[in-house]
Amino acid sequence: MDQSFLIMLSNLLHLQNQLDPTTSILSDSSTSTTSATPSSLLTSTSAAPLLFFTIASVLSYISTTRKPRSSPSPPPSPSTTSQYSVAAFRALSTERIWAMEAPLRDAQWRSMYGLSYPVFTTVVDKLKPYIAQSNLSLPSDYAVAMVLSRLSLGLSAKTVAKRYSLEPYLVSKITNMVTRLLSTKLYPEFIKIPAGRRRLQETTASFAEITSLPNICGAIDNTHIRLHSLPSNLPNPNIYTNSHGFRSIQLQVVADHKKIFWDVCVKAPGAFDDATHFRDSLLYNRLISGDIVWEKVVNVKGHPVRPYIVGDWCYPLLSFLLTPFSWNRTGNPAQNTFDEGLMKGRKVVEEAIGLLKGRWRILQDMNVGLNHAPQTIVACCVLHNLCQIAREPEPEVWKEPEESGSVARVLESENYYYNFGESLRQVLADDLYQRLSSR
Structure with missing residues (x-):
């Protein structure tokens, strides 16, 4: 209750006591109060009680209906969460x-x-x-x-x-x-193998302009997604420490000439090499089993060449995946010319990964739980494709660490595909060198 109102009531009580001494005596003498009956109080001829309670009632009403003073609240700051x-x-x-x-x-x-x-x-x-x-x-x-x-x-x-x-x-x-x-x-709608004739033709033609090599339909690469933290109860956390010294899981992608991913795989911890991750992917198994068949075939020096992807030396040489002859240009002129063209094609997927991490910065430091990290990475790849298809402005490219890793070894079960790929690579190298030399 308002302090000024209490003072008013106190003063009124004092005034009422002066106007009606009987009430004061009643209030001060317990024996008198006890013996007083309601009838004796009602028959009092003094007007003081009535005056007192009338004024008190009016003041009480004013006190309860008066709005309290309050200082105006400051306008909300733009930095608050209200925005x-x-x-x-x-x-x-x-x-x-x-x-x-x-x-x-x-x-x-x-x-x-x-x-x-x-x-x-x-x-x-x-x-x-x-x-x-x-x-x-x-x-x-x-x-x-x-x-x-x-x-x-x-x-x-x-x-x-x-x-x-x-x-x-x-x-x-x-x-x-x-x-x-x-x-x-959304994955099936926005991440698809270029199997359709029109898209496949556009992809291989665009790679041919970049590399001067025929029938390339994609470039493959692997990147490490840094993990912010790991669960404390992992049985073997060291398998997540990669060759660069930080903990990660691996993302494998295949990109086309527009830097759009048409295959994505997140299966390996950081300590695994690129070849192991590739062999564990659904793409590898579909290619090995012949589940993926591209109908487009070109003839190079009497050799039928079906669409193939290109990668660096960390991947095995196979009939559907061609890699450089060497990582330091130690081959003959035809082989070095082929390697130069192939690496131009591979640069497309490097740029695509740089755009992916530049646009979705959570991939620079994955701060979600380990169990949900793979789906978060794939979700970012879907969003990346949406942005590329819509021709969104490209952000600043995230710079990857320098490539490291040894030349991938070929498994015994892959010998047939390796021999076919080795022969095909040499034919393409000789043809490319001859074409460029005759200009």
């Missing part, structure tokens, strides 16, 4: 976004979520039916935006939770859900 609330996101995405110039709008969206607003809405539209089935309490577009901000900025679950005023466990749960959907539901 990441659902309301703020909705205002930006539905009320303001289309009033902005498209370049400014998309630049702002890329800075927050790694891709332009039209590509963002494409991702949301494709994931919304699956997110709706999860009974998530957050709107689908808000949940996707939150996960994309984490992937593109490389933020931890705790940082995102603080920014969006959510619990860290909920951020992790939503991240796992969205990356799982990207890596499963």
Whole structure:
């Protein structure tokens, strides 16, 4: 109760005692109070009690209806988490976004979520039916935006939770859900082997312009994804320490001339070599078994040449995977010319990996649980393809450590494919050298 009101009541009580001494005596003498009956009080001729209670009632009413004084609250700071609330996101995405110039709008969206607003809405539209089935309490577009901000900025679950005023466990749960959907539901649509005639023709023709070699349909490479931490109960954590000295898991990709991945594999810990990872992949098994058959065949010096991929010396030489003759240009002129052309083709996949890690910075320091790391990596590859297909501006390329590793040995079970690949490589080298020498 207000302090000034208490003072008023005290003064009124004092005044009432002076006007009606009987009441004062009653209040001060316990015996008198006990013997007084209600009738004696009601028959008192003094007006003081009535005056006192009337004024007290009026003052009490004023006191309870008067609004307390309060200092004006400062306006919310732009750095507070309110700017990441659902309301703020909705205002930006539905009320303001289309009033902005498209370049400014998309630049702002890329800075927050790694891709332009039209590509963002494409991702949301494709994931919304699956997110709706999860009974998530957050709107689908808000949940996707939150996960994309984490992937593109490389933020931890705790940082995102603080920014969006959510619990860290909920951020992790939503991240796992969205990356799982990207890596499963959207993977078949956006990561596909160039089996169609038109796409295969475009791919091989573009690689021929880059390398002067016929029928290349892709370039393969391996990269290490650094792990922020490992579970303390792993039985053998050393298998995650790679040749560069940090802990990682491996990502194997095959890219086309547009730096779009058409195969992705995440199976090996960091200590494994590239060849072992390749042999454990579904792509290798499909190629060995003949499950993948490209119909496009070109004739080179009487040799039928089917589409093949190119890689560095860390991969085995096979009929469907051609590698350099040497890693330090110690071959004859025809072989060195072939190696130079092949490495130009391989540079495409190196740039694709650099763009992938530059665009989705969580891949520079993977701060999700080990069990969810593979799906997070594949999800980033799907998003990378979406950006490349939409011709999003390419970010600064992430620089990989220098290549290291020994020349891959050939398994006994691969001898047939090795002998065929060795013969094919020499034919292509002689043909390339002859063509270039005659110009």
